[in-house]
Amino acid sequence: MYYHDKRLQYPVRCESPDPLFARMLQQAIGGVEGEIRVCMQYFFQAWGNRAPTPKYRDMLLHTATEEIGHIEMLATAVALNLDKAPASLQEEGAADGIVGAVMGGGSARHAIEGTLHKHILSTGLAAQPVDSDGVPFNMSHIYASGNVAADMYCNVAAESTGRVLATRLYNAAHDQGMKDMLHFMIARDTMHQEQWLAVIEELGAEAALPIPNSFPQAKESQDHNYDFFVTSVDGTYPEGRWTRGPSVDGKGEFTVFRNEPMGEEPVLGPARPDSSAQAEQIGEKPAV
Amino acid sequence: MYYHDKRLQYPVRCESPDPLFARMLQQAIGGVEGEIRVCMQYFFQAWGNRAPTPKYRDMLLHTATEEIGHIEMLATAVALNLDKAPASLQEEGAADGIVGAVMGGGSARHAIEGTLHKHILSTGLAAQPVDSDGVPFNMSHIYASGNVAADMYCNVAAESTGRVLATRLYNAAHDQGMKDMLHFMIARDTMHQEQWLAVIEELGAEAALPIPNSFPQAKESQDHNYDFFVTSVDGTYPEGRWTRGPSVDGKGEFTVFRNEPMGEEPVLGPARPDSSAQAEQIGEKPAV
Amino acid sequence: MYYHDKRLQYPVRCESPDPLFARMLQQAIGGVEGEIRVCMQYFFQAWGNRAPTPKYRDMLLHTATEEIGHIEMLATAVALNLDKAPASLQEEGAADGIVGAVMGGGSARHAIEGTLHKHILSTGLAAQPVDSDGVPFNMSHIYASGNVAADMYCNVAAESTGRVLATRLYNAAHDQGMKDMLHFMIARDTMHQEQWLAVIEELGAEAALPIPNSFPQAKESQDHNYDFFVTSVDGTYPEGRWTRGPSVDGKGEFTVFRNEPMGEEPVLGPARPDSSAQAEQIGEKPAV
Amino acid sequence: MYYHDKRLQYPVRCESPDPLFARMLQQAIGGVEGEIRVCMQYFFQAWGNRAPTPKYRDMLLHTATEEIGHIEMLATAVALNLDKAPASLQEEGAADGIVGAVMGGGSARHAIEGTLHKHILSTGLAAQPVDSDGVPFNMSHIYASGNVAADMYCNVAAESTGRVLATRLYNAAHDQGMKDMLHFMIARDTMHQEQWLAVIEELGAEAALPIPNSFPQAKESQDHNYDFFVTSVDGTYPEGRWTRGPSVDGKGEFTVFRNEPMGEEPVLGPARPDSSAQAEQIGEKPAV
Amino acid sequence: MYYHDKRLQYPVRCESPDPLFARMLQQAIGGVEGEIRVCMQYFFQAWGNRAPTPKYRDMLLHTATEEIGHIEMLATAVALNLDKAPASLQEEGAADGIVGAVMGGGSARHAIEGTLHKHILSTGLAAQPVDSDGVPFNMSHIYASGNVAADMYCNVAAESTGRVLATRLYNAAHDQGMKDMLHFMIARDTMHQEQWLAVIEELGAEAALPIPNSFPQAKESQDHNYDFFVTSVDGTYPEGRWTRGPSVDGKGEFTVFRNEPMGEEPVLGPARPDSSAQAEQIGEKPAV
Amino acid sequence: MYYHDKRLQYPVRCESPDPLFARMLQQAIGGVEGEIRVCMQYFFQAWGNRAPTPKYRDMLLHTATEEIGHIEMLATAVALNLDKAPASLQEEGAADGIVGAVMGGGSARHAIEGTLHKHILSTGLAAQPVDSDGVPFNMSHIYASGNVAADMYCNVAAESTGRVLATRLYNAAHDQGMKDMLHFMIARDTMHQEQWLAVIEELGAEAALPIPNSFPQAKESQDHNYDFFVTSVDGTYPEGRWTRGPSVDGKGEFTVFRNEPMGEEPVLGPARPDSSAQAEQIGEKPAV
Structure with missing residues (x-):
């Protein structure tokens, strides 16, 4: 079972809210390379773990639990980046102030609207479990095969695409607070890549192959x-x-x-009567 | 561009059609561990490959093209396993003959119907791009990150869960033809695991880490x-x-x-006026 | 705008409730060949129709409105077929009586459970907007292209796969009431196929090709x-x-x-610095 | 941030593993009435909460964190119910022993296979984030509108359908351990219904209406x-x-x-030239 | 069964077409807070209603039928807002005239394209059953549990998030016609919130709790x-x-x-032989 | 089985990369009117074809195989259009040079970011199997009914909406290379429309109706x-x-x-005891 502390794992600060960056951060929340994915993947691998020892179950729980805190940090970061965004288009200064400065042009309001409508309309300026295009995360991406070596490679894959994403976000970030948060998360991605590779090493590397090695x-x-x-x-x-x-x-x-x-050319033969194929497929005349 | 030969890569034969096994094979077609996934993943990695040398693009095309043939073999296997299934419930001998023998019981017809309705109703006894629960394959599972090392780990993950699935199908198979087809496909999964690991080795193993190593x-x-x-x-x-x-x-x-x-407890503060939050969130009295 | 009459377009009666047939009927409600699809497709084609004359908008509204009544009939048919199914496994006679008779075997209860759990668990024995595998209908199947000839072919396609499905259901039906309902719906599918083909004829057949003929x-x-x-x-x-x-x-x-x-072999060249590709793709040494 | 204890919130025991019941329990994990939904819904409502006081954010975190433990209990229950299921069809005694006894019939093996193939094939006998039909949970079901009263009604709705589901599972359960687990979870659903209604009461009941009351x-x-x-x-x-x-x-x-x-009949007029409508829609002759 | 009148329930007029507002309106059509959802939800609740009296079935049909007209109004509003949008980029004055004026800047054309490509490309400037991010509506959002009290809370939740959305759209609207249409729809949302709460009151409020009150x-x-x-x-x-x-x-x-x-730490024990787990999980040596 | 040539079917060249056009091209890759759809649809129709003659299976394979090459061309076109786009926001000249020229305004950078974030973040500037809104292609759009006439109409529908889309892209294109590629693809769409209509003619036109003509x-x-x-x-x-x-x-x-x-008003009667309906629906008093 689980506990929480209402403080964040690592500080999340944002000096210059950037609504477009908020949208980008969504990829790290609800994208297939994002944190919901790794969090839930590690949990389901842990909960279904079958082995003579509970060691890997235990380890997975530690990291899955850590990852909830990462979703939380990113959700907070999204909210902070939307902080100065107009809540509605009538709101005074919608296209001005910090946002206007960031955008630097007359069409600022519409560019923001074009990008942000979903956040304005559906959440009141908060994070959602969707990717940067607004596509909801789909739980079919939780890979938990019942084979620990296969699962570890799934985890390395997840943390590799995850760190690629995080470094792209770092490269896209202008705000010092965002860069600081990301430089922490990138470090954690490094460790998590290492961690799953360490398990593979412990499983014997060559001896683990081909997966499953029990066949x-x-x-x-x-x-x-x-x-x-x-x-x-x-x-x-x-x-x-x-x-x-x-x-x-x-x-x-x-x-x-x-x-x-x-092999040979596969020939399935005529369709079955009563199968509602076209009469020609069955080799019959059209019914009357 | 692409060519075809109407013969199969490897023989697909089925002596004792088993409609329930047809359903299981669907997981290897449209499941997240299946062949559509690896086929399309390798294609999109190839088509988007950016590198000083076209070497990896080339290699990916060879294997992606091979995988189309694997989907084809499995689709053929599904059709053959449905071959003796009743096309409709009125069809003479629906619950008898080979199917009845396989099923071995009076409720055979309903068990078949319960499992097969979708295949009977939607395809006229053919394969679909869905998993063994009838869930359509979703292309969000095509991982192609633009980072070749991350992509290789995604590929190892795909072939590992894929080989786990194929061996489970092998263990579930009764028909000699099915076992023969699967023993070929399992061998190809072995090679494909090896192939992507070989690229990782070529990319320098330790030197490739942490991914991306350009950050x-x-x-x-x-x-x-x-x-x-x-x-x-x-x-x-x-x-x-x-x-x-x-x-x-x-x-x-x-x-x-x-x-x-x-970090600290994140405090987002009151909701914005005009944001359609509840008045209490804005710190106002209810509007009239 | 719209009106209703609480009576059905055509009688829906069921003498011998068959929970497995209920499941099959779901394909005609929430399957891609089903009635939600045609209903919503005709509505969206009507509402977005741009033409010098409102004629096709009008016609589409008539048929879209008719189709709501078809979903209603099928939803009623599903409920009636579930009527004698056990609402829970503790309920007296769950595996007996009509259901047991239909199923004809000792494992009846489990076969029903295996097939019906979702209907028992989620709806209290009613229809859902899902297909016969429980996959929810997805509105991306509403084809409305803004080109009336393309849309008409989409409609012929929908009514053709729809009538194929309806005849398969007819072939699978044992109950006289169900057969009667379906023989009405199949007739309507005939007319709807004809209707869209009539529009294509009115649009000039050859002159309409290739679609769009305005290019x-x-x-x-x-x-x-x-x-x-x-x-x-x-x-x-x-x-x-x-x-x-x-x-x-x-x-x-x-x-x-x-x-x-x-064409030639496409060469995209090295990856961009700062793109978080692997260093080798950029043509650099790994970063430190 | 978050912590875990590797023990469960409440005991999960299963004397008579029932693979079909495992499938049913999946609805409470990955169904739209299930625990992933409430867990993630409360988290996203908390993380995006904007208000003069952090009170509701705090409260939501307590309950969201509790819900992780509920997913964990259910995932454990699924694994235990699959415990005696055959891992493959070749495995000795697959259709016999406890499973056979539970199933009570000759077609037991196929009924199990028909129901369980996905669990056998994809997870090695563990829980998945899918519903009882194998449809993956989709995060679009996480309702967090930025309006606390609207969100509370979403939560009451979630806990009401959730408790309906849990009582149906209780009614379907044969195993004493399962009944015990569910009688605890049903009690928690009672409290959670009460809890969100208590917030609505605190928000002023009539004064909260119509939602949003700030408009x-x-x-x-x-x-x-x-x-x-x-x-x-x-x-x-x-x-x-x-x-x-x-x-x-x-x-x-x-x-x-x-x-x-x-209103009047809406007339959108002819299609735009260059819009690739059919020529007749534009009021032109077919192009050559 | 159903009838239509080709006139709209309420006037939909648009003086200053705004393609970005068209995109926003999509959320009210195909978003999870939108009109397709309530329409279909009330229909499925009605069609599956089991009760000693048809009263609630009747009432649900009235409102479900009304909601079709709301989708129609919004679809018309989307089309009107796209009315002056360029159908293609070659079209004369694409970035000028009303659109240019609304956008007020040199990058108008690209901003429009960036936002509108899907409407231009897929519909020829009409509404789609998708949300404001282009994500198709998924019918899993139709909540109909078979428990009338649970369903009523689902309906209150739907109309609460729906009215929150409608007021945000009202706040974002500049056009008088759009404001007029929305001020009518917001009023209907008020009534619908009230209507479902009235049913809950009729069901006995306290006596209805906890839901289901039959357990x-x-x-x-x-x-x-x-x-x-x-x-x-x-x-x-x-x-x-x-x-x-x-x-x-x-x-x-x-x-x-x-x-x-x-509870205790759950221990699932070693994986089953033949389950294609890794050999170490089974407690065996790797196979040869 | 299948072969490839690493050269393209037709030249793909792009003089003036336009990242927004890249996004539009995605609709032709992963949209429901796109090339993945027709490719996979023709393959599944071929692989499941049941008929006295393999003629249609053969023909379908030719065209399905051709379509892989079309996806490849479009994926290459997307990559080329992204070629000069900034890989990150820090990259020198991100808003300048060719991109700046195309965009022609100060807010260029943000407009690009707003539109391109997903391509920057997830692929490193390559194509994805998604539509122009970033929604992944869903394989439920592969229509293969087992009735060849129904399938042919599905194919005409696909090629009609496909050619409508391609002509809209042609109208939107500024680059001569893109226009050249599209003028080839539009011609192929013409032929494919013709091809499926030719099969319908061969199947006997009137004699083929109503589909299925075997009923x-x-x-x-x-x-x-x-x-x-x-x-x-x-x-x-x-x-x-x-x-x-x-x-x-x-x-x-x-x-x-x-x-x-x-028909008559359908009356389902009271809910079943033990069905977890509300007590009033069962006709009981609330339980204690």
Whole structure:
């Protein structure tokens, strides 16, 4: 179960509210690279963890719980960046003051409206669980496969795209408070990348491959499990680590195979009577 | 651009059609661990690839193109497994014959109907781009971040959950033809895991970390970038590779930090007039 | 604006409630071939209609309004089919009586539960705006392009897949009341197919093509606008009405063209500095 | 920020694992009436709260944090109910033992497979953030309008449908452990209904209406703001508290109004040239 | 069944078309607070209504039918606001005339394009069933639980967020015609809030609680059904109507309880063989 | 199975990158009228085709394969249009140079940011499988009904809305390279419209109707299958090809019917005990 402290994990300050930056920050809340995703992903991996030891369940809970605080920080940052935005278009000074200065032009009001309408209309100037285009986060992005090694790679993937996003936001930020918040979050993304890679290392690296390593590899085709398949019509292909030498898992040798049909043309035959296909598909005359 | 051969990459045969297995195979077509996902993910990574060399674009195209053939094989397998299913409930022998034998019970017809209605009703007994619960695939699962290392980890994640799924389907399969098809696809998943890990190795492994490695790490907080944050109320935590020793990227030392609020309680203040908040939020009396 | 009569457009009766059939009927309510779709599609086409005459707006309103009544009939049919289903598993006779008779087997209760849980849990035995797999209808399926000919083909498509679905439901129905309701709805689908085709005829058939016919065809490539493109690696292709003879619009001659690259390999070049790509993509050394 | 204790808020025990009940419990996790919804809704309402006092933000945080623990309990309950389910179809005793006993019939295996395939295939027998039909939770269901009274009604609505669902699950439960868990959660739903109603009372009940009460009611039409509009063609209507007497907010008098068009037929006129409408819509001849 | 009159319920006029306002109005059509939602919600509640009297079914039909007319008015308003928008960028005067005047700046054309592309590209300047960010309405927002009291609170919630949205649109409107249309719709929202609250009053207010009132409250935990649970680490909490005094339903006494684990750490144990977990989770050596 | 050539089907060149046009092009990639849709639709129709001859399967494969190349061209076009866009806001010259020139104003930077944030943040300046509003493509739009005539109308509908979109993009394009690419794609849309209409002609036009033509028309109601139903309250209706004369399929005569209730008011009766309805719905007193 869970507890809270109403203070934030790390300070969130914003000197120069920028409503467009608020919109960008939404990607880090409700985007597929965002914090709701990692938070819920770690929780579901923890809650469903089956293993002889509760060690990974425990570890996942620590980090999932930390991530709630990251959503909270970002939601606060969005609200602060909207702070000086006009709550309505009639409000005095809507296109002036700080916002006007930031925008620097006569069409400021409309540019803001064009970007912000959803925040004005639906939330009263607060964060939403949506991405920077207003698309709601969809929980199908919570990857929890029941295989801990697969899950760890999902987590590395999430933290890698997450840190890429966070550094882009850092590059886009003008406000010192925002930069400070992000430089903390980027550091946490570094650790989280490391953390999941550390688990993979602990799981034995090569020995963990191919995932799942509980499936006898003898049951998979031995003919093509380390072949790079070439599908170009002219048979050319780019050479690389993947075309020769020992495989990464140390269990095979990379080779190159020019892809070609080993199967036949599939023929499903006529449609079934009573299947409401067209009569010609069934091989009948049209019904009367 | 693209070409096709109407034959299949690998034989797809099914001796004992099993409509319930058809439903399961749908997860490998339209599930988030499925083949539409990897196919489209590799294509979009290829088409958007920016690099001094077209090498990775090229490689991605080979494998993306191969994956179209995998969707095709699975779609064929679904159709074949539905082959002896009743196209309608009036059809003679609906609950008998092969299907009845497979199902082995009087309520066979209803069990089939309960599971298959969507396939009967919407496709005339063919595959759909949906998962095994009938949920349509959503293209937000195509991860293509513009950072090749992040994308490779996304690909390893996709092929890991994909191979976990394929082995579960193999374990669920009774038909020899299905097992043969899957033992080929599992082998290809092995290679694809290896292939993306080979790129990561080529990108320098440690040197690639933290992702993105083009962002000066000096800009991230140096205080907490290799700290495991403990969020348990009693301060206990599970020890592991992630709590001490050199970090995986060789650039830091894992330590443990007991999480506590470094920020303050965020106070957004009263709602704006004209924001259609409740009067009490604005600090006004109700309007008349 | 709109009015209602609390009676149904056509009688909906059900002698032998069948909870599994209720589930199937959902496809005709919230499936992409269903009645919510056509109802809302005709409304949005009407409301946005721009033309020198209000004629098509008017006609669309008549049929859109009729379709509300079809959703109503189907929703009623779902409720009636659930009528004797157990509201909970504790309820006396849950697996017996009519339901048991219909199901005819000891595992009846679980089969019903397996299929009906959502209806039991979420609606108290009523219809929902979801398809037969429980997937909610998504309004992106409302096609209204602003081009009346394109919209009419969308409508023919909707009524064709709709009538295919309705006939499959008819084939699946055992109850005389359900068959009667469906034989009425299938007749309406016939008329609606005809109706949209009649508009296309009124729009001039050949003269309406290619859609939109307001775009000067001289602006499109004259080299390939009536060519069937062959993409098979061996150049074989199926002959048909589409490979020779005058085109359907009477404006060209069908020919066959073997597809080949006319463009070059696209090279996007290195990633931009500050784009959070991997250093190698930018052509830099990893940052420190 | 947040803390956790790895123990559960309330005991979750399951004597007789029932995989079908696991599926039902999913509705309480990822259904629109479920716990992810209330948890995230309260969090986003708290984080975006604008008011002269942090009181409601505080209160919302307490309950949002409690709700994480409810998702955790349900996720644990799902895993326990799947505990004896076959992990694969080859596994010894798949259709026997406890599962077989629960199912009580020869087609047990297929009924389980039909219901459980997604859990077997995608999670390795754990909970997912999806509803009982496998539809992923979509964050658009997080209602946080920036108006505290509107939000409180959203919360009452969520806890009312939530308690309805929980009692249906209680009625469906056979296992004593499950009943015990649910009897605790139902009690919490009672309190949460009460809690949000208490806030509404504190906000002044009548004085809070109509929501938002910061919009001068003088600006709304005075002609129809307390009229029940009758849309039946024959003008009949059901009498009730809403057709006469003082309005609930004490600011008006309920009356009945027979709806009729006050506006005109909207005529949008011809389509714009260059808008790719059909030529007839523009009032032109087809282009050549 | 249903009828229509091609005139509008209330006049919709627009003197100064504003394409950005068109975009905002979309939120009231296809947003979760919008008119499609209430229309369809009331219809599905009516069609599935089970009660000894048809009274509530009747009433719901009146208002659902009225709401179709509201979608129609808003769709008309969107079209009128797009009326002077450029249908394409080549169209003469695209950035000039009324639009230019409204926008008042050199980058007008691009600002319009940036905001309007979807309306230009997909509809030929008409309304769509999407929100102001272009996200299609999803029918999972149709709440119809089978419990009339729960449904009434869902309706109050819908009309409260709906009126909040409508007043924000009113505040954003510049055009007198738009203000007039909205001042009518806001009045209808007032009545609809009142109407559902009147039903709740008719259902007995206190006697209706807790919802569902047909579930014997004796079956819920008596220990915590009127306790405010405190989850702050330091045990502090905000006092309010919800921490002491009689409960709103008059059946209990509010008290405060400091939340703490009553359950134990859940231990799911090792993964099942054949479940495609990682070998370490099963407690085996990696397969060969 | 499939092959690729790394060159494009047709040249894609862009002299004057326009980031806003990139956003518009997204509609042709991931919009419901776009290329992913037709590509996947033709593939699934091919893979599930049941007929006495593989002819239509073959033909569909040719065109589906061609369409992959169209997605590729558009994805390349998006990347090229983003080529000179700022990768971050700090990047030198972000608001200057080509972009500044195109935008022509001081608020250029913000207008770009407002429109492009998602492309900057999530892809590093590349195409995504989303529409021009950033909404991901949803595979429920892949229509494949198992009835070839219904599918052909779905294809005509797709290519009609697709060509409408492409001509709107052509009208919006300023760059000669973009116009050239589009004039090729528009020509292909022409052919694809023709191609599916040619199949319909081959299927016998009138003989194909009503779809499905395998369902004995004698089973549908003979009373209303060629009646235009009038739903206006005053009985007026627009005359047209659909109100009199022989039906399009030559099997009936169009007539007009004034719609009126043929059914009765549906009465579902009281809610079931144990269904968690409100006590009043069951006809009981509230439980204690």
